[in-house]
Amino acid sequence: MSRACSLFQLCQNPNRLLLRSSKFSKGPYLIPSARICPVLCLSKEIQTSAYEVVRGSYVPTALVKPESKPKDKSPENLEGVGAFQKLPMVMPSVDILYSALRKAKRISPTKGIANIAKRERNRGAKQLDALMKELAVPLRTYSENFPNKKYLHPYERSLIELTLGDGNYEEVLGKVDSLRKKVVSVGKEHASLCAKSLSKKEAEERLTEGIKKVEETFNRGGKHVDDLLHIAKTLRAMPVVDLESPTLCLVGAPNVGKSSLVRILSTGKPEVCNYPFTTRGILMGHIISNHQTFQVTDTPGLLKRCDEDRNNLEKLTLAVLSHLPTAILYVHDLSGQCGTSPSDQFVIYKEIKERFSEHLWLDVVSKCDLLQKSPVLFATDKGDDSDLELERYRKLGPDGALHVSVTNEVGLTELKSIVHEMLNSQMTRIQVQEKLEVLT
Numbered sequence: 364m365s366r367a368c369s370l371f372q373l374c375q376n377p378n379r380l381l382l383r384s385s386k387f388s389k390g391p392y393l394i395p396s397a398r399i400c401p402v403l404c405l406s407k408e409i410q411t412s413a414y415e416v417v418r419g420s421y422v423p424t425a426l427v428k429p430e431s432k433p434k435d436k437s438p439e440n441l442e443g444v445g446a447f448q449k450l451p452m453v454m455p456s457v458d459i460l461y462s463a464l465r466k467a468k469r470i471s472p473t474k475g476i477a478n479i480a481k482r483e484r485n486r487g488a489k490q491l492d493a494l495m496k497e498l499a500v501p502l503r504t505y506s507e508n509f510p511n512k513k514y515l516h517p518y519e520r521s522l523i524e525l526t527l528g529d530g531n532y533e534e535v536l537g538k539v540d541s542l543r544k545k546v547v548s549v550g551k552e553h554a555s556l557c558a559k560s561l562s563k564k565e566a567e568e569r570l571t572e573g574i575k576k577v578e579e580t581f582n583r584g585g586k587h588v589d590d591l592l593h594i595a596k597t598l599r600a601m602p603v604v605d606l607e608s609p610t611l612c613l614v615g616a617p618n619v620g621k622s623s624l625v626r627i628l629s630t631g632k633p634e635v636c637n638y639p640f641t642t643r644g645i646l647m648g649h650i651i652s653n654h655q656t657f658q659v660t661d662t663p664g665l666l667k668r669c670d671e672d673r674n675n676l677e678k679l680t681l682a683v684l685s686h687l688p689t690a691i692l693y694v695h696d697l698s699g700q701c702g703t704s705p706s707d708q709f710v711i712y713k714e715i716k717e718r719f720s721e722h723l724w725l726d727v728v729s730k731c732d733l734l735q736k737s738p739v740l741f742a743t744d745k746g747d748d749s750d751l752e753l754e755r756y757r758k759l760g761p762d763g764a765l766h767v768s769v770t771n772e773v774g775l776t777e778l779k780s781i782v783h784e785m786l787n788s789q790m791t792r793i794q795v796q797e798k799l800e801v802l803t
């Protein structure tokens with residue numbers, strides 16, 4: 364028995380399906396009733412644009428309203444972030460189909476039709492029309508309420524591209540919209556056929572056939588709705604950034620101890636492990652001090668390579684630095700433990716410092732408990748001894764860098780105090796920027 368067919372039959376006995384689909388009845392799939400209301404309101408607009416009751420019969424009308432184009436939704440505030448928290452809740456495709464079938468089966472023929480054949484074709488056309496509408500309305504809501512990527516804040520645009528893959532977001536939305544169009548077209552075609560039936564038997568057969576075809580059409584594209592559900596869940600889980608709160612961003616090569624410091628400095632509890640790229644996304648923690656809230660962002664590590672060769676994790680780090688007004692805490696590990704030699708870290712550091720020179724900046728040398736004898740030389744470190752700046756870097760890190768150890772709790776009080784000062788300066792910068800924006 365096909366999935367489509369079984370769903371149709373289960374509509375006669377909904378309890379069976381409820382048991383099977385009970386995994387969707389809890390957790391992230393649960394749609395709050397407040398969110399359902401707009402869908403129900405919209406449904407009237409889509410319903411029966413191509414059919415109307417004429418002298419007790421349900422027949423196609425020539426007055427088919429042209430389909431209004433889905434709105435190219437631009438958010439009210441182009442500069443803001445937070446679009447992911449406003450994404451519509453997407454229902455699993457199987458739930459949309461089941462709910463649509465159940466509602467369609469409840470539709471009765473228009474009252475007062477005495478002729479049995481007329482009554483049956485009226486019922487059939489109305490049920491097919493309702494089925495089509497119940498499937499199309501949620502899909503239309505998704506197409507209209509998932510924001511167009513081009514109107515998002517550049518940071519959120521980068522998150523979409525780097526976490527979902529370039530073009531994937533638009534592709535899935537496009538497929539959901541073409542599924543809607545197919546369902547509408549097949550639904551209308553079969554409702555129209557049903558409305559032309561000459562006998563009760565023929566109307567019943569056409570109704571069964573129509574439902575089967577609409578179900579098959581929907582099932583063929585149901586995967587795209589489920590993909591969209593997955594996308595919405597992924598994006599909603601992204602950390603929420605407040606552009607008006609000062610933010611500290613920890614940057615450095617992989618495995619240098621960034622996450623360990625985020626755990627010390629903020630409420631954030633990122634995973635800490637002794638291998639590169641433990642941190643695989645942007646993580647957010649907070650510092651709450653004197654009624655002020657600051658944000659702390661942990662980022663994936665950066666390797667010594669050109670931008671074209673960078674992986675999406677490294678690109679996420681660069682996106683944070685490029686698009687968010689952050690102060691930078693740059694972490695250097697000169698102990699040899701992290702896997703990137705001090706010489707390579709020096710190259711990465713110089714590049715990032717030059718690129719983001721306008722950011723407030725603090726250099727920290729981590730793991731100083733391991734630095735009894737500096738510099739720690741290891742096989743991969745091919746430093747050029749004639750470069751004095753590099754020599755100094757390999758011994759002590761950049762000029763003025765603060766040496767800390769999470770393990771031995773060295774330098775942490777001083778670090779917290781400098782970070783606090785830096786975030787206060789960042790706050791002043793944000794306020795000045797806001798004033799300038801008001802004036803221009």
Ligand SMILES: Nc1nc2c(ncn2[C@@H]2O[C@H](COP(=O)(O)OP(=O)(O)OP(=O)(O)O)[C@@H](O)[C@H]2O)c(=O)[nH]1
Pocket residue numbers: 616617618619620621622623624634635636637638639640641642643662663664729730731732733767768769770771
């Ligand atoms: N000895 C010593 N080890 C440390 C110190 N800080 C961190 N580590 C260790 O260094 C390793 C890497 O630490 P993480 O904080 O995960 O480093 P990361 O920079 O966030 O790593 P990625 O997320 O992979 O880029 C872990 O095994 C930590 O326990 C320290 O002060 N001293």
Ligand SMILES: [Mg+2]
Pocket residue numbers: 621622623633634635641642661662
């Ligand atoms: Mg980390």
